[in-house]
Amino acid sequence: MTDILTNLRNISGDTYVLSGNDDRKAFDTDVFGDKIGSSLAVVRPANTDEVAAILKLAHETGTPVVPQGGNTGLAGGATPTADTTQIVLSLARMNAIENINPETRTATVQAGVILQNLHDAVAKHDLIFPLIFGARGSCMIGGNISTNAGGSNVLRYGNTRALVLGLEVVLPDGRVMNLMNALYKNNTGYALKDLIIGAEGTLGIITRAVLQLHPAPVARATALLSVASLPAALTLLRKLQDASGGAVEAFEFMPENHMQGYQNLNPDRTLPLETPGAVNILTELGATSQLLARPGDDGRPLIENLLEDVLTDGFENGDILDAAIAQNDSQRDAFWHIRESAYEVATSDGPAIDFDVSVPLDQVETFLDQAAKRLASVVPGMRKTIVSHLGDGNIHYGVLPENNRNGIAPALKTKVMEVVEDLVTELNGSFSAEHGIGTSKRPSMARQKDPVALDAMRAVKAALDPQNIMNPGKVLP
Ligand SMILES: Cc1cc2nc3c(=O)[nH]c(=O)nc-3n(C[C@H](O)[C@H](O)[C@H](O)COP(=O)(O)OP(=O)(O)OC[C@H]3O[C@@H](n4cnc5c(N)ncnc54)[C@H](O)[C@@H]3O)c2cc1C
CATH class of the missing domain: 3.30.43.10 (Uridine Diphospho-n-acetylenolpyruvylglucosamine Reductase, domain 2)
Incomplete structure (x- = not known):
């Protein structure tokens, strides 16, 4: 030693x-x-x-x-x-942003760059790295890539995998694998880059990456809405996508108890909606062309007019019950603060049994109804915390048993996991949408993952890391 x-x-x-x-x-x-x-x-x-x-x-x-x-x-x-x-x-000391190339819209970075620092650096070139979520002030690019992180903008830009062009990886025997290309096309054998992305550090260590950047929106329209139902929310999403040519950047669902929990934690803040209902949606549209950013008759960017038109239509047909449109950046920040306080809201009531599942978009309502029904007999007096990246079908679902502050019995946890994950499988969903497997979802891998896929993963692991020294005890059951 x-x-x-x-x-x-x-x-x-x-x-x-x-x-x-x-x-x-x-x-x-x-x-x-x-x-x-x-x-x-x-x-x-x-x-x-x-x-x-x-x-x-x-x-x-x-x-x-x-x-x-x-x-x-x-x-x-x-x-x-x-x-x-x-x-x-x-990787914290490897925090250099080596290069930002506005011509190719790429950035070359070391793995320890904090996500927010990259956001700030590329903003100076009117570009964005469109990976956005609450931990951006401390999570790092290598961790984002290793977990194939998602977040609020997946709807428009894809998850991390879609934003990585090249990687440098140190393999478990110390050899450096150079996949550092900035190419959009490169069909030269197995997709090793994609194998490393999402491997959670079990196949090697990412040291550098070439990332794809996108033009920063020149105008945004952000609204907080109370919507009649989840199907009505989906209809609204479709209409916003159609009207804006796919410019919806975020479409986040927060139920009433999230809004209430937020208000409890932030008594000095006024909720933008007079009447938050059962289905509250935070949506944001981003205009990346001047066409949608130029002022309309009322002097406001056309993208805002467009959002307002769709909302007016929604009010008329009863799909929308209440709405607030951000009038400036500080209102926009206040709307996002409600969504990005999800972690604080979810943990304010003691430990929960947490799920990060995804289902097809039109099955989100079924999932929520069925999960509540099936868990009622398993967890008497159950409370839940829910927020969802609804636009991509990802639901963060927390189950809080009675007396959870005294700890959650392992047997109860296992039972709850089985009930929820069986339901997800029935609905053709995934038991891990964006947070990965780590140690906490290994039992789920054993129960739910296709056994042939598990064999293939084990074969890859054995080939690259025959001694099992890279992050052992993670991912594979
Ligand atoms: C408040 C909050 C909100 C969050 N919201 C989201 C969200 O919306 N979407 C989402 O996807 N996640 C979310 N997360 C989870 C987390 O922030 C992400 O998984 C993030 O990508 C992890 O980055 P990190 O640098 O902290 O990685 P770490 O936690 O340090 O590591 C994560 C995994 O990657 C491996 N790893 C780290 N760096 C490397 C490397 N260089 N090479 C190889 N392996 C490596 C680790 O071994 C580990 O298995 C949230 C977390 C918090 C606390």
Whole structure:
């Protein structure tokens, strides 16, 4: 063990190898504070060469390595398990934005770049990296890629996979695999880049990436709506897409108890809707061409007029019950604050059994109805927290049993997971839409994933990481 620590210090320098309990604590503990591992050390390399040297050492000594970015992952993938021989490899020091190319609309970055820092840097070129969610102030690009993160704008821009053109990856034996192209077309054999994306650090360590950027919207229209029902919300989404030529960037669903929970946590803020109902929708349209951004007769951007026309139609036919349109950036921020407080709202009432599922868009209502019915007998007195990226069918569903603050019995948790995941499977959905598998969804992988697909995954893992040193105990059941 001493040899490994000495060798790590020789590679990255004394300052960047943390072995004391207090120094390691934040790295050994997940974002919820309930998965607490115990690593041998945390190493914080400065560049790809150091990452390669560390993995070569790990390969030669059979030392397990847990890659870590911002440690905001919600599936327990970024922290060590109880095995005290593991080292955490933090990418935090590899935080350079190497290049932003406005001509090709690409950025070349190191894996430890914080998502918000990339947003700020590309904004100076009137560009966006359209991956948006509440943890953007601390999550890192390598973690985003490793989890194939989603968020609020998937509807328009796809998830992280759709935004990555090239990768540099250090393989478990320390070799550097160079897939750093900035090409839109490259049919040269197996899609290794796509294999690494979403692998949650089990196949290698991402050190650099080439990312695709998009033009920043020149005008936006943002509205918070109370809608008659989920099917009415879907109709509205279709109409907004048709009217705007696919410019809907976000279409987020928050039920009444989310709005109430938000109000409880923020008593000094006034909710924009006078009458939040059962189905509240935050929608945002982005005009990336001057055609939709130029002023209409009333001086406001056409995209706002267009949104208003669709909403007027919705009021007339009874689909929309109440609406507020953001008049300026601070109102827009206030609308988004309600949605992006989902984590605080969901955790304010103690621990929950959390799900991150997706179903076909027209099955969201069935999922919510059926889940409530089937769980009623399993979890007497159940409360739930729900928010949904409705535009892509992704539902964050939390089940809070009675007396949850005293802990949730493992048997109850397993039963609830089975009920919800069986329902998801019946509806042709997925038990993990965007947060990944980590440790928390491994039992679900065993229960729900196609066994032949699992065999293929195990074969890939064995081929690239025969010693099982890359993030062991994660993803594969
Ligand atoms: C408030 C809040 C809101 C969130 N909202 C969303 C959301 O809307 N959509 C969504 O998809 N997620 C969301 N998340 C989850 C989380 O932020 C994302 O999964 C994010 O992409 C993780 O990035 P990270 O840098 O924190 O990764 P980490 O948590 O550090 O790591 C995540 C996984 O990736 C691996 N990993 C990290 N870096 C590397 C690397 N360089 N090479 C190889 N493997 C690596 C880790 O081992 C781990 O398995 C949210 C989390 C919070 C706390």
